[in-house]
Amino acid sequence: MQEKENNPKKSNQPNRKVDENSKDKQLEQFRNDNSEQYLTTDQGVRINHTDDSLKAGSRGPTLLEDFHFREKMTHFDHESMPERVVHARGSGAHGYFQPYDDSLKEFTRAKFLTDPNTKTPVFVRFSTVVGSRGSADTVRDVRGFATKFYTEEGNYDLVGNNMPVFFIQDANKFADLVHAIKPMPDSEMPQASAAHDTFWDFASLMPEINHMIMWVLSDRAIPRSFRMMDGFGVHTFRFVNEAGKGTFVKFHWKPKLGVHSLVWDEAQKLAGKDPDWLRRDLWEAIEMGDYPEFELNVQLVPEEDEFKFDFDLLDATKIIPEELVPLKPVGMMTLNRNPDNFYAETEQVAFHPGNLVPGIDVTNDTLLQGRLFSYIDTQINRFSSANFAELPINRPVVPVHNNQGAGFMRYTIGKGKVNYWPNSLGGGCPMMAPENRGAYVHYMEKVEGHKIRARSESFNDHYSQATLFWNSITEVEQKHIVDAAHFELGKVESKEIRQRMVGHFSKIDINLARMVAAGIGIEVPENFDQRSTGNFEDNEASRKMKKGKSVDDTAFVSMERRDKIETAKSRKVAILIENGFDYNEVMQVKQAIEDAGAHAKIVSKYLGMRKGINGETVEVDKSHVSTGSIMYDAIYIPDGKGSIEALMKEGDALHFINEAFKHHKSIATSGNGIMLLQKTSIGGFVFADPTSRDVKEHKGVVTAGNDADADEFATKFIEAIKKHRHWNREEKMSVPA
Structure with missing residues (x-):
């Protein structure tokens, strides 16, 4: 190519009478003028009445000429795009990723992983897999964990799950898997559940699924929070460095709050009490400044070690045990902003494991290869257009130059005469980028073999x-x-x-x-x-x-054997009271809870104000009918004879305590509150003497005498909260809750 054709600044475009940049700026400024926010049509025509359609008389037929009604109703009729076949119910958040150092330069060209001075914007979408958009958050299911990195070299999507393995080995079985686990075709039941004949029929005839079955039946399938679950890239990918050398890589996200789950009884009840539990938890945490943090780790395997394991690195139903290949910390992702509009961002975000940047490539994992086709095809079906990448949530932060054109909802206004390559009329633009200017170059790998429908024998170990x-x-x-x-x-x-x-x-x-x-x-x-x-x-x-x-x-x-992260940060504590509570004690313990980074809510029979024994009042945050112990990580019952006597007569309060105990949560009370615990089904526990200065902790139940030191009491309670669950109560399953 001639030098003229290689220069992107030169072009044979005709001279313009009006400066294009100036005109575009004026137009954008006009569009952004929000000084008068009147209701308008989609064309900007102001509307002075939107409550009634245009009719022939006040009781007459609606007129077809009512363009405002027609536009409003037509838009509403078409507001819902086809929901995702899988991962339909999701929740998203904005944030950024920043690497710790440049130590990965040895393995990859990817700049966003190797420059510690760069904060890369991200958008993360968490999701359930099986259920529809209207299903509950807390069902037993895999959770999607998809991250879009808006890097300086283009968008990179790390599309993963909260479990490191998958159900099948070959993408050709994906449709069968999803058909089997979805509601049965004759009855459309059950929703968001694998507990039915068709799924287990499929599973019982597909032995490769057994490893994944163990994960799905484990507590990993009912996470306490999106903020408290791992993320995995699932597949083995490939890093490629500046010299073109490849290294196999597995991606792992590790939450800073540790990995915690719900118990099954709790998950089922939350599905009815608050089906939005996980998405609400994520939203509220970010609004309160409890920004979720996840550390990105990688497992690196040199190409020469590809066949040195007793499993195949390309088998998506296998993990690489961390004892064989330790995790290497790479950087931290912080989620610090909720979406402005759920539909425009969380619902319209489109991920694709083939959205790669220089330095990261795929492998011959047959499940991954199938996903490279499936994701793009699915997005085109959802959006009825190939132009979904132009939506704001999907647009890269770098300029886009290509010869794509037309199609439904085309946003880019192409300029000039040419939309093809090669060309001379456009000065050879957009031109080909050399490798040393950030061009993506696929890893050079020798591939040969007979065309055959078969699976490698190295994939045959299913147990x-x-x-x-x-x-x-x-x-x-x-x-x-x-x-x-x-x-x-x-x-x-x-x-x-x-x-x-x-x-x-x-x-x-x-x-x-x-x-x-x-x-x-x-x-x-x-x-x-x-x-x-x-x-x-x-x-x-x-x-x-x-x-x-x-x-x-x-x-x-194991969630219990791994390096435990014990923290009270962002935990939720219910304070059960009625009139006649010890106000000073509540204020002191509540302050200690909040100083530890947890959040305390006043819970009572009804909303309104409650009066302490000294006449001071507090406002109730939640009533018994609108909440439950399942929505808290711990409960605290302050002293106060009048309050305790009232709670003893409230079945909801007694159930609240019994249920929290059954779910292995921390419980704390003092003075007269000990008598309340004795009235519940919590038996065989060591309690402090109600009239003493003692503070006792027994299997997560903290009790203190009415003369005990409040600081010591609060400290032991917070230490109990940090453990999340007290599984040593497992034998106490006779609690009726």
Whole structure:
């Protein structure tokens, strides 16, 4: 190409009589003039009446000439685009990402990961997977964790989940998976749930799903908050450095607040009491300044080590145990702004795992390869246009120059004569960028083979990592998996399907199979033949094929064994009171709670003001009918004879306490409040003497005598809150709540 054609500043465009930049600025200034905010049509025509349509007489027929009514109604009729097939229910937030240092330069050209002085804007969308937009937040499900980085080299999308593995290995099974887990086609039930015959029929015939089943049945599937769950890129991607050398990479998001879950009973009740629980929690946290923070970590595997593990790096149903490849911290993401408009941003944001920047590339993971096609196709269907990338939430922060054109809702106003390449009439613009000017260059990899519908034998082990997961979690976590299996498979009407699933569980762990079977009407004889329940590979045969690095235990998959982050920051504490409470004690403990970064709310039978024993009053934040213990991380019942006597007569208050105890939450009270605890179903606990100066903590229940030091009482209560749950109460399941 000639030098003239290579220079983007030169062009054969005709001379303009009016300066284009000046005209554009004037037009934009006019559009942004909001000094008079009158109601207008979409064309800017001001309207003086919008409550009634134009009619022939006050009781006559509506006239077709009412352009305001027609525009208003037509727009409303078309306001809803087709919802996402999966990940339909979501919640989003703006923020930024900043790397710690430049240590990744050795592995990748991606500037946003290697320049510690750069804050890259991000938009994150959290979501459930199975349910529709109208389903509840707290269902048992995978959670989507998709991040759009608006980098200086273009948009990069890290599209992941809160679990590190997936259900299937090949994208060709994705439609079958989604059809099976969605509501059944004849009845359109159940909504947002895997607890039905079609899903478990599919699962029982697809042994590759077993590792993911363990994650979905675990507490990971019911997160306490979007702010308290991991994120994973799921697939193995590839970093490419300046020299063109590749390194395999797995992406991990780690929340600064730690990973915490709901309990199943709590999740079910929240679905009715507040189906928006997770999205409300995210929104309120950001509004209150409790900005969610996630640390980005990577696992790096040199290309020469690709085949040194006992699993295939390209198998999306496998993890790389952190004991084999430790996490390398990269940087911090902070979410500090809620969307201005849910539809325009959270609903219209469009992610695609193929939105890559120089230094990051894909691998031959067959599930990932299928997603590269599926995502773009899905977005075109949702928007009925290929121009969705021009929407404000999807636009990159860098200039866009290409020869795309036309299509529904085209926003860019192209200028000039040419929209093709090569050209001379446009001065050869937009021109090709050289590699040293930030051009994306695909990783050079030799690929050859016969055209065949087959799967690598290295993908054939479907049980060992499911067993690894089971063996690596705590006894409490194991019990929760068994309970979840009882619920899910207890909804399955076909005994044959339940039998097949017990067969799979037996290959993971025979004791797991027996515990699950006991709750779903299946018998497992002592001489149970693990190969008699389905036509799939024998576990021992697959294990014999295994070669390379492996581990028998990986603490990082356990929520309880991993490095625990204990903090009271952003926790919610309910203060139960009625008239006659100890005002001074409440103010002192409430202040200590807030100083620890937690939030305290006054809860009473009715809204309004409550009077303390000294005549001081406080305003009630929530009434019993509008809230519940399930919406708080801990409860505090202050002293005060009149208040305690009233609470003893309130069934809702007693239920509030029993339920919080059953859900393993911290409970604190003092003086007369101890008698209230004794009236509940909390038995066999060590309480302080109500008339003493003692402060006692027993399995998350903190009690103090009426002469105790309030600071000591508050300190022990906050320490209990930091633990989130007190699982050592697991044996106390007789509490009626």
